[in-house]
Amino acid sequence: MSNTTLKTISTVLGISISTVSRALKNHPDISNKTKQRVSELANTLDYEPNANAIHLRTNKSNVFGLVVPGISNYFYHSFIASVEEESRRQQFSLMILQSGDDPEIEMLNLKLLRQNRVSGLFASVSNSNKQIDAYLKLKEADIPVIFFDKVPDIPGCNRICVGDAEAARLSANTILQKNKKHVLAIFGDENLLITKKRLAAFMQAIDGKINVTVVHANSAASAEALTLENLLFKPDTVFCMSDEILAGTMKAIQRNSLKVPDDIGIIAISNGFIPTLYHPEITFVETSGYKLGKLAFNSMMSCVKGSTFFHDLTTQPVLVEGGSL
Amino acid sequence: MSNTTLKTISTVLGISISTVSRALKNHPDISNKTKQRVSELANTLDYEPNANAIHLRTNKSNVFGLVVPGISNYFYHSFIASVEEESRRQQFSLMILQSGDDPEIEMLNLKLLRQNRVSGLFASVSNSNKQIDAYLKLKEADIPVIFFDKVPDIPGCNRICVGDAEAARLSANTILQKNKKHVLAIFGDENLLITKKRLAAFMQAIDGKINVTVVHANSAASAEALTLENLLFKPDTVFCMSDEILAGTMKAIQRNSLKVPDDIGIIAISNGFIPTLYHPEITFVETSGYKLGKLAFNSMMSCVKGSTFFHDLTTQPVLVEGGSL
DNA sequence: AATTTTACCGCAAACGATTGCGGTAATGTT
DNA sequence: AACATTACCGCAATCGTTTGCGGTAAAATT
Numbered sequence: 055m056s057n058t059t060l061k062t063i064s065t066v067l068g069i070s071i072s073t074v075s076r077a078l079k080n081h082p083d084i085s086n087k088t089k090q091r092v093s094e095l096a097n098t099l100d101y102e103p104n105a106n107a108i109h110l111r112t113n114k115s116n117v118f119g120l121v122v123p124g125i126s127n128y129f130y131h132s133f134i135a136s137v138e139e140e141s142r143r144q145q146f147s148l149m150i151l152q153s154g155d156d157p158e159i160e161m162l163n164l165k166l167l168r169q170n171r172v173s174g175l176f177a178s179v180s181n182s183n184k185q186i187d188a189y190l191k192l193k194e195a196d197i198p199v200i201f202f203d204k205v206p207d208i209p210g211c212n213r214i215c216v217g218d219a220e221a222a223r224l225s226a227n228t229i230l231q232k233n234k235k236h237v238l239a240i241f242g243d244e245n246l247l248i249t250k251k252r253l254a255a256f257m258q259a260i261d262g263k264i265n266v267t268v269v270h271a272n273s274a275a276s277a278e279a280l281t282l283e284n285l286l287f288k289p290d291t292v293f294c295m296s297d298e299i300l301a302g303t304m305k306a307i308q309r310n311s312l313k314v315p316d317d318i319g320i321i322a323i324s325n326g327f328i329p330t331l332y333h334p335e336i337t338f339v340e341t342s343g344y345k346l347g348k349l350a351f352n353s354m355m356s357c358v359k360g361s362t363f364f365h366d367l368t369t370q371p372v373l374v375e376g377g378s379l
Numbered sequence: 380m381s382n383t384t385l386k387t388i389s390t391v392l393g394i395s396i397s398t399v400s401r402a403l404k405n406h407p408d409i410s411n412k413t414k415q416r417v418s419e420l421a422n423t424l425d426y427e428p429n430a431n432a433i434h435l436r437t438n439k440s441n442v443f444g445l446v447v448p449g450i451s452n453y454f455y456h457s458f459i460a461s462v463e464e465e466s467r468r469q470q471f472s473l474m475i476l477q478s479g480d481d482p483e484i485e486m487l488n489l490k491l492l493r494q495n496r497v498s499g500l501f502a503s504v505s506n507s508n509k510q511i512d513a514y515l516k517l518k519e520a521d522i523p524v525i526f527f528d529k530v531p532d533i534p535g536c537n538r539i540c541v542g543d544a545e546a547a548r549l550s551a552n553t554i555l556q557k558n559k560k561h562v563l564a565i566f567g568d569e570n571l572l573i574t575k576k577r578l579a580a581f582m583q584a585i586d587g588k589i590n591v592t593v594v595h596a597n598s599a600a601s602a603e604a605l606t607l608e609n610l611l612f613k614p615d616t617v618f619c620m621s622d623e624i625l626a627g628t629m630k631a632i633q634r635n636s637l638k639v640p641d642d643i644g645i646i647a648i649s650n651g652f653i654p655t656l657y658h659p660e661i662t663f664v665e666t667s668g669y670k671l672g673k674l675a676f677n678s679m680m681s682c683v684k685g686s687t688f689f690h691d692l693t694t695q696p697v698l699v700e701g702g703s704l
Numbered sequence: 705a706a707t708t709t710t711a712c713c714g715c716a717a718a719c720g721a722t723t724g725c726g727g728t729a730a731t732g733t734t
Numbered sequence: 735a736a737c738a739t740t741a742c743c744g745c746a747a748t749c750g751t752t753t754g755c756g757g758t759a760a761a762a763t764t
Contacts, residue, residue: 057438057496057520059750070714075752083712100516105494106435107750111719113382115431125460128451135450138477142484147491150475152463159467166472169430171382191425195382274655305658311638327451330599331626331656333633384720395744400722408742432720436749709762715755722748732739 058099067091109171117147118354119167119175123155123204128297129325129343130178133202136347137176144355146173155180164188174198174354179206198357200365202350212357212365214350216341218248219255221323221371222295224339226259229291232379234319236265238289240280240299243272252295252323277302278309285310285318291379294322300336301328320378323371334377345369383424392416434496442472443679444497446488448480448505448529453622454650454668455503458527461672462501469680471498480505489513493520499679503528523682525690527675532572537682537690539675541666543573544580546648546696547620549664551584554616557704559644561590563614565605565624568597577620577648602627603634610635610643616704619647625661626653645703648696659702670694 060078064071069088077084077092078101084092095101109115118141122130134150141148149170151163160180167175175192177199179185186206192199198212205213229237239256242249253268260266267284271277277299281292285306292307294300300322312318314334322329322338329336346369353365385403389396394413402409402417403426420426434440443466447455459475466473474495478485485505492500500517502524504510511531517524523537530538554562564581567574578593585591592609596602602624606617610631617632619625625647637643639659647654647663654661671694678690 057750060752061750071751072715072753073713075750076713079752085712088712100493100520102490102493104435104496104750106431106440106496107719108752109719110429110431110435110721110749111751113719125456125463126453131450131456134475135477138450138475142476142487142491147474147495149472150459150463151467151473152460162467165427166467168425168427170472171429171431195425278658301656304656308633308658311636313636328656331629331653333630385722386720396721397723397745398743400720401743404722410742413742429720432749433722434749435719435751436721438749705764707762707764709760711760712758714757717754718752720749724747725745727744728742730739730741733737734735 057104058096058101059104060101062099063092063095063101066095113171115171115173116145117149117170117172119163119170119172119177120148120150121160121163121167121175121177121179122150122152123178123180124152125150128327129203129341132325132327132343133347133350136344137351140348140351153180157185160185161188164192168192168195168197172197174200174358176200176202176350176354178203180204198354200350200354200357202346210364212353213367214346214353214365215368216346217368217371218251218341220368221339221341222252222255223259224371224373225293225321225323226256228321228337228339228373228379229293229319230260230263232291232319234264234291234379236287236289237267237291237293238281238284238287239266239268239293239295240277240303241268241270241295242299244270249295256293271299271302274298274302274305278306281306282309285312289318291319291321294320294324297322297324297328300324300338304332304336314378326374329374329376329378332378337376337379338374340372340374342369342372382429383421383426384429385426387424388417388420388426391420438496440496440498441470442474442495442497444492444495444500444502445473445475446485446492446500446502446504447475447477448503449477450475453652454528454666457650457668458672458675461669462676465673465676478505482510485510486513489517493517493522497522499523499525499683501525501527501675501679504531505529523679525675525679525682527671529571529573535689537678538692539671539678539690540573540693541671542693542696543576543666545693546664546666547577547580548584549696549698550618550646550648551581553646553662553664553698553704554618554644555585555588557616557644559589559616559704561612561614562592562616562618563606563609563612564591564593564618564620565602565628566593566595566620567624569595574620581618596624596627599623599627599630603631606631607634610637614643616644616646619645619649622647622649622653625649625663629657629661639703651699654699654701654703657703662701662704663699665697665699667694 060071060074064074077089153160200212202214269280281303324338326340329338385396385399389399402414476488525537527539566578594605606628649663651665654663
């Protein structure tokens with residue numbers, strides 16, 4: 055049994071295709087008896103409407119594109135999970151593509167998305183201007199584009215980001231509130247925009263009230279090494295800007311067999327998974343890919359529904375208390 | 380500028396749609412001059428063929444479906460990344476759906492996939508027979524189904540799995556080789572096929588040579604609790620069947636401030652990420668989602684190309700030495 | 705009995721791309 | 735000059751679904 059179509063049903067029942075179509079959609083023109091017969095046969099024949107035909111006719115694909123540098127990243131895949139969840143709920147499908155930060159692949163991906171007439175696109179982009187232009191072309195073709203996380207630094211586009219400054223501020227205030235006096239603060243690569251934002255906000259919130267040692271790590275391994283070095287100066291708290299850094303720091307803590315939180319306090323900005331892997335669980339400020347996804351999806355829906363207003367949003371980070379501080 | 384079609388080009392150039400179509404496909408019937416004019420205009424108008432129209436006509440969607448319980452899982456998203464990579468390379472798109480282990484959603488997903496006339500389906504299924512039937516219906520509709528990871532326990536379907544037995548055997552042999560004498564072995568839900576396979580192979584390899592306590596945990600939390608309980612009996616080694624269990628076990632280890640590997644040895648079957656988060660890094664037998672993805676994709680392609688031969692494959696696991704044993 | 709209303713249902717065009725078949729003009733062949 | 739060949743190109747049907755419009759019978763109204 056290959057694929058049942060309206061025509062199959064219509065010929066079996068000796069009625070027209072239009073009648074079958076209307077019967078299945080509960081159109082008032084069709085008698086109950088006919089509706090009954092049609093829907094029964096449709097069931098036994100496992101009829102499913104051909105989405106391609108519908109999309110062709112309506113010129114709407116009900117498919118959203120989603121482009122990320124790579125799926126294998128906790129932040130992105132929680133984002134993806136979130137968007138997928140909402141999409142399904144709203145009868146949309148998701149076409150997921152990864153660029154691998156390769157401009158050529160990125161262009162191919164865009165072509166594919168256009169061929170599939172996606173109804174909208176979620177994109178986290180490697181910051182090359184040439185690519186951005188290509189994305190903006192989609193907007194001209196009336197395909198809404200929601201940039202998230204890694205967004206282009208130009209106005210007039212929809213941007214949904216985590217609240218970097220707010221997350222750093224919240225972390226700093228939590229540290230102050232706990233009466234900590236000497237913080238080892240480990241940030242990421244100092245050239246990254248995200249690092250700059252978080253560092254500035256963090257220092258501003260600390261406001262010289264307590265002693266802070268700032269270092270920069272660009273990998274879990276270097277975070278581990280830097281933590282080990284600086285443990286010699288007996289900080290009472292370590293702040294980690296990201297999950298990757300937290301992972302490195304925790305290895306150093308374990309290596310030195312330090313008791314958390316008695317020997318040392320830990321607080322991090324995190325997506326929420328890594329902190330649950332330790333005992334006690336790490337206190338963290340959540341920058342949830344999941345929430346970001348919800349936000350991005352809402353933004354997308356309002357675009358799809360015709361809003362021409364540009365969204366420039368950030369998620370509100372939340373403190374999740376573990377037992378590490 | 381909305382959407383350019385063949386008709387747009389044909390009317391602008393004053394030629395027929397068929398000619399435009401053939402020109403773009405470099406058909407020999409069309410003169411070079413015409414081809415030139417057509418492709419130039421197509422470029423400036425940013426023409427992209429409408430995938431829906433093509434799929435409708437050819438009755439082939441060139442879209443693969445991919446169903447997993449949840450994306451937010453290191454194993455699955457490395458699998459997804461792998462399959463996406465290959466799909467793109469072979470001009471296929473990927474429609475990813477998560478079931479959340481909810482049978483109802485699973486049925487809705489299947490419906491969606493059928494509506495979209497996917498060319499094939501990768502599925503990891505929660506083991507309910509009713510659902511499996513639905514999947515098998517796809518096969519009847521000539522849609523190849525590749526089950527991976529969590530596969531149904533029935534013959535006559537394509538199954539790509541990690542080498543469960545081999546991984547368990549390798550773990551057991553490693554434990555024996557390290558001269559351990561008392562193992563706490565934590566397995567997953569005892570109804571799952573994967574648990575049965577790993578347990579059987581593990582016990583067979585141990586062959587009564589040393590003392591093994593077997594327990595079953597169905598979450599990280601229960602693994603933690605079970606580990607805590609059984610630490611009272613002073614095992615010299617803990618074997619964890621999966622990453623989730625490993626995470627729970629490590630929290631118990633940390634809670635009791637045990638030194639690894641001096642106080643206790645740890646070995647796990649893992650996808651490779653979690654073990655690197657601890658110091659010392661956990662020795663594990665790798666079951667790579669990435670490799671599994673490549674294998675599954677190859678299997679899919681041979682099905683798509685018409686092979687009716689059933690694939691029942693397993694990946695070869697590898698021991699990765701950390702410092703935990 | 706003639707007319708209007710109601711209840712059902714079918715025709716045909718449209719969405720965009722592909723392709724077998726047929727057609728016309730220009731060129732080549734005898 | 736008559737015919738055959740070549741080089742180009744268009745017509746129309748098709749994939750599956752939707753929908754405006756029109757049509758025909760039966761039922762209701764006068």
